Amino acid sequence: GQSLEQPSEVTAVEGAIVQINCTYQTSGFYGLSWYQQHDGGAPTFLSYNALDGLEETGRFSSFLSRSDSYGYLLLQELQMKDSASYFCAVRRYGGSTLGRLYFGRGTQLTVWP
């Protein structure tokens, strides 16, 4: 099995920086993905880390430490449109489960003006 922990809610103001943490426990860990979901919408891919370190994509960055079973999503220069739920998800290897995603319960980010 697998378990992922992330905060249920985070709030911040426009222009700020926010970090959403994710800790995981799983066998056959392969990588950590991040998805964004606006209310009423579908999850959309943000970032993926298979190796330790920081991946940067515009205002969003994601970090992974495999030894600590820990990752985070960093959102900079927050905008109102960033208000959404953010999910971390583990990819597992082994048998036929490679490529399959197991999601955390999501972090609701609210950005205030």
Added chain:
Amino acid sequence: DTAVSQTPKYLVTQMGNDKSIKCEQNLGHDTMYWYKQDSKKFLKIMFSYNNKELIINETVPNRFSPKSPDKAHLNLHINSLELGDSAVYFCASTPRERGATDTQYFGPGTRLTVL
């Protein structure tokens, strides 16, 4: 062009009924999935299909039966609907089952309400 589409977008039905949700992807992907998202937004994988072949059933009741007529389509049929089946069901696709780094593309979701 819509990459992953689902119909219907909303489905309201009575307990005990049978209903189907359809999914189509025009991305040429080999692998498709069904996810269930509950009222607390927990997103859980239900099924995985690779080239029309069922890869995994994640302990889903056998009232749920996926069917893949071809690799671009994955339908979900639910028998004897129960109140607890109320959720948003997402279809997703990815280029290949064993693609560890491949992004998953989600459909818009089908909100099922069982009364």
